[in-house]
Structures are given as C-alpha cells and as structure tokens.
Amino acid sequence: MIPLRLSEIARITGGQVRDGVDAAGADPLVDGPVVTDSREAGDGSLYIARIGEELDGHQFVEAARSRGAVAALTSRPVAGLPAVVVPDVQAAFVSLARALVDRNPQAVVVGVTGSSGKTSTKDLLWSVLQQYGETVANVGSLNSEVGVPLTVCRITPSTAFLILEMGSRGIGNIDYLTRIAQPQIGVVLNVGTAHVGEFGSREAIGRAKAELVQALPATGIAVLNADDPIVWGMASQTRARVIGVGESDQAAVRALDITLDLQGHASFTLSTEQGTAPVVLGFHGAHHVGNALAVAAVALAVGMPLGEVATALGDARPMSRWRMEVHERADGVTIVNDAYNANPDSMRAALEALAAMGHGRRTWAVLGEMLELGPDSADEHEALGRLAARLGIARLVAVGRGTQPIERGARDEGSKGSGGSSIGESTWVEDTDVAFELLWQNLAPGDVVLVKSSRDAGLRWLGDRLLDDADSEVPS
Numbered sequence: 315m316i317p318l319r320l321s322e323i324a325r326i327t328g329g330q331v332r333d334g335v336d337a338a339g340a341d342p343l344v345d346g347p348v349v350t351d352s353r354e355a356g357d358g359s360l361y362i363a364r365i366g367e368e369l370d371g372h373q374f375v376e377a378a379r380s381r382g383a384v385a386a387l388t389s390r391p392v393a394g395l396p397a398v399v400v401p402d403v404q405a406a407f408v409s410l411a412r413a414l415v416d417r418n419p420q421a422v423v424v425g426v427t428g429s430s431g432k433t434s435t436k437d438l439l440w441s442v443l444q445q446y447g448e449t450v451a452n453v454g455s456l457n458s459e460v461g462v463p464l465t466v467c468r469i470t471p472s473t474a475f476l477i478l479e480m481g482s483r484g485i486g487n488i489d490y491l492t493r494i495a496q497p498q499i500g501v502v503l504n505v506g507t508a509h510v511g512e513f514g515s516r517e518a519i520g521r522a523k524a525e526l527v528q529a530l531p532a533t534g535i536a537v538l539n540a541d542d543p544i545v546w547g548m549a550s551q552t553r554a555r556v557i558g559v560g561e562s563d564q565a566a567v568r569a570l571d572i573t574l575d576l577q578g579h580a581s582f583t584l585s586t587e588q589g590t591a592p593v594v595l596g597f598h599g600a601h602h603v604g605n606a607l608a609v610a611a612v613a614l615a616v617g618m619p620l621g622e623v624a625t626a627l628g629d630a631r632p633m634s635r636w637r638m639e640v641h642e643r644a645d646g647v648t649i650v651n652d653a654y655n656a657n658p659d660s661m662r663a664a665l666e667a668l669a670a671m672g673h674g675r676r677t678w679a680v681l682g683e684m685l686e687l688g689p690d691s692a693d694e695h696e697a698l699g700r701l702a703a704r705l706g707i708a709r710l711v712a713v714g715r716g717t718q719p720i721e722r723g724a725r726d727e728g729s730k731g732s733g734g735s736s737i738g739e740s741t742w743v744e745d746t747d748v749a750f751e752l753l754w755q756n757l758a759p760g761d762v763v764l765v766k767s768s769r770d771a772g773l774r775w776l777g778d779r780l781l782d783d784a785d786s787e788v789p790s
C-alpha cells in the first residue's frame with residue numbers, strides 16, 4: 315500500500331486515534347497490507363475490524379497484532395493495538411481506499427463485471443497487463459464491498475493498472491463499488507442467468523451490470539460484448555467511448571476462425587483496427603475466447619502493441635482453482651474440474667469443451683446442481699441434460715439434490731436418437747460419495763471426465779478426490 319501515518323488515517327476517515335500517538339509523539343506508520351482477516355496480517359498491517367454476520371472482528375485484534383499489525387480500524391476502543399475509532403467501519407474503509415487511489419492519479423482503474431467469467435477475465439487481464447506495467451488485481455474472487463476496497467488499498471505509488479472484479483447481487487451494488495475507485499475502463503462480459511433468482515429477470519441483471527458503464531467518465535472506455543444483446547444495449551447508457559468485442563460485425567475487436575483442439579484449447583484470429591494476429595489460448599473451452607477479446611480490447615486501449623497482446627494472451631495460464639482445471643492422471647484418465655461455480659451458460663461452455671476433448675475417447679459429464687436459478691430451475695437442468703445428449707456425451711452422472719431433471723433430459727433426448735443424440739448411459743446418484751464410488755469403479759484409461767456444479771453443491775472436492783492416489787500432474 316501507499317504508506318500512511320495513523321493520524322492521516324484518522325483524518326481521512328474522520329475517526330479518533332486511541333492509544334496511538336504517545337507522549338513522545340509516536341504515530342505508527344502503516345506500510346503493510348490492509349487486512350480484514352487477522353490471519354493475513356503482516357508487518358506494518360492495518361487490521362480492519364468488521365462486524366460480520368457471525369463474528370465480531372474486534373475479537374481478533376490481538377491475533378492481528380501478533381502477526382505484525384501496527385494499527386486497527388475499529389468501531390470501539392480496543393486493548394493492545396493503536397486504533398482509529400470510527401462510527402462506521404465499512405464507510406471508513408471505503409474512505410481510506412478512495413484516498414489511497416487518489417494518491418496515484420496515473421493508475422488506470424479497470425472494472426470487470428458480467429454474469430460469468432469475471433475472475434477468469436480478471437486473471438487473464440492481470441497476466442497480460444503486468445507485462446506492460448505494474449498491475450494490481452483482486453485476489454481470487456474478492457469482488458464485493460469488502461474485496462474491492464481491500465484490493466484498492468494494495469495500490470502503490472508506481473501501480474500503472476488497477477483491475478477490479480466487480481460482483482453484483484442486487485441493484486446499486488456495482489454503483490457502490492465504482493464510488494470506491496472510479497474506473498476509466500469498464501468491461502461487461504455477458505448477462506446470463508446467474509443469480510436470476512435474486513434479481514427476478516435477466517433485464518434486471520442487465521440494469522445492475524449497466525451501473526459499471528454508467529460510472530465511466532466521458533474520457534473513459536466501455537468494453538462491451540457485441541454478441542450479447544443486453545450488454546450491447548448498454549452502449550447507449552454510457553458517456554464513454556464504446557469498443558465492441560465478439561464475433562459479430564459490429565465488434566471492433568473480433569475473433570475469427572475459432573477452433574478447439576483436442577485438448578480443448580481455443581485458437582482464433584484476433585482482428586483489430588491495428589491489424590490481425592493469431593492467438594492460441596492456454597485455457598480450455600471456447601468461452602475463454604470472449605474473455606480474451608475483452609482483455610485484448612483493454613490492453614490495446616492502454617497502448618500495448620498488438621503483437622505483445624497476442625503473445626501475452628497465448629502465454630497466460632489458469633490462475634484461480636477449479637476453473638476448467640485439467641489434470642492428466644498417470645493412468646490416462648483426464649479430469650476436468652470446473653466445479654468452482656455453474657450456471658446454464660458456463661455449463662454449456664464446459665460441455666462443449668468436453669465434447670471437443672472427447673474425440674475418440676469416452677466422455678463423462680458429472681454434473682451437480684446449478685443454484686439460484688429461480689422458477690426456471692427445473693427446465694434449465696433438463697435443458698442441460700438434453701444438451702449433453704445432443705453433444706454425444708457417453709456417460710452422464712447427475713449428482714444430488716435438484717439434478718434429477720438433468721438425468722431426465724438426457725434420457726428423453728437420448729431416447730429420440732435423432733441427429734447424433736446418443737448418450738450412452740445416464741444415472742442419478744444421491745451424493746458425491748456415491749458418485750465417487752461409481753467413478754472410481756468405472757473409469758478406464760483414456761476417459762475424459764468433466765466435474766461441474768455450483769459452489770455449494772460441493773463437486774470440486776469430488777474432482778480433487780478423483781486425483782488422490784492417482785499420481786496426477788497439472789499439464790500446461
């Protein structure tokens with residue numbers, strides 16, 4: 315972070331210093347990480363004591379001190395550590411983040427939102443931009459009212475690019491995040507059905523995501539998916555210059571001739587106003603092409619030359635776990651663990667990648683529930699089963715609550731036997747233990763297994779267990 319004295323933090327947040335400035339005039343210097351989790355504190359840290367739903371962060375002030383924290387931001391006086399006491403810790407945390415980003419006016423702030431692929435795109439954008447200038451991006455999926463200020467506080471005086479994944483669980487969320495650090499560039503990837511249960515409709519999700527482009531200044535840039543009608547419709551809701559990305563003609567940054575190789579890696583020709591360049595991604599699945607186009611548009615907009623952008627896109631590798639994570643077991647079984655999260659769009663993308671990887675091999679789709687789909691949930695699950703059958707997936711295993719319609723859809727579509735619908739066998743099992751036994755008994759060398767579900771359905775651990783004892787390695 316940008317170093318600050320405790321007294322400056324008090325001034326920025328309007329709080330009062332307790333036990334900080336002693337008679338000798340000591341005023342602790344905060345020059346380590348700003349943390350909300352005491353276990354992540356290090357030398358020079360500022361510990362933010364939040365009161366969560368279950369725990370009161372004030373209990374962990376001592377733990378933070380023992381790991382090197384020099385001060386805390388709290389809503390009541392605490393023993394053992396100098397503190398700035400404020401009435402509202404969250405509001406003070408936001409003020410602090412805003413003050414820090416203001417101290418580095420040359421940093422370009424890039425906001426990334428969408429229903430699927432925010433973290434994947436953020437990671438890819440980090441991989442590319444850090445070749446060009448010092449880049450800070452959120453860790454993992456820290457994309458909320460806590461994750462965004464935590465990330466903003468990591469800015470340094472020499473940061474050139476600050477990448478902020480912005481999540482949204484309701485109207486106003488993204489607007490709030492953009493007030494912590496105003497983006498100059500906003501990327502909207504897609505508007506799907508993720509969290510439709512909470513929002514009510516896709517249009518409502520679109521309104522929530524549009525808050526990002528509405529926050530851009532006239533000198534800013536909105537990178538919009540030109541293939542997604544709701545996202546493309548946001549072009550009229552921003553003062554910023556619009557750059558369309560996608561396969562359609564209206565996109566300025568386009569992917570031509572997309573193909574998936576037998577490992578499921580996507581290749582395409584990147585076509586831009588600066589010329590064209592071939593790209594082979596180190597990621598599995600065609601859905602990463604759209605993410606890569608958004609990254610290319612941002613990188614080109616900040617001045618990175620096309621050739622360097624194409625090379626950096628090709629060199630990038632997955633960074634966050636459980637997103638199309640491909641493992642080759644020593645016995646020749648390939649496990650694709652994409653169980654970080656799931657919604658109908660990402661399920662479709664993953665099944666298509668599985669089908670591409672499965673040429674000449676037996677394919678397994680082990681699918682858990684897609685959560686938060688609202689009233690269409692059963693229909694969406696059934697459609698997924700039908701798609702698996704149409705793609706010719708050999709074995710479908712639907713795991714746990716809410717997934718019976720997947721199995722039903724696969725069976726229905728498979729029994730029609732039309733147009734290559736040839737699902738070999740579909741099974742519903744009650745939980746991941748039964749699924750594990752079934753797979754452990756039946757997997758054979760050469761099989762390709764996709765494991766995918768929403769986070770809370772727990773399939774990521776099933777995918778990890780399938781690697782245990784199997785002497786696996788992570789290939790590039």
Ligand SMILES: Nc1ncnc2c1ncn2[C@@H]1O[C@H](COP(=O)(O)OP(=O)(O)O)[C@@H](O)[C@H]1O
Pocket residue numbers: 428429430431432433434435455503504601602604605637638652653654655656659660661663664
């Ligand atoms: N552009 C995309 N469209 C559809 N699915 C995607 C896209 N990009 C990534 N995914 C898939 O969506 C899931 C969640 O990806 P992630 O990058 O964590 O998204 P988010 O941060 O938006 O939740 C993963 O299974 C990933 O493979």
Ligand SMILES: [Mg+2]
Pocket residue numbers: 432433454455457479
């Ligand atoms: Mg995420």
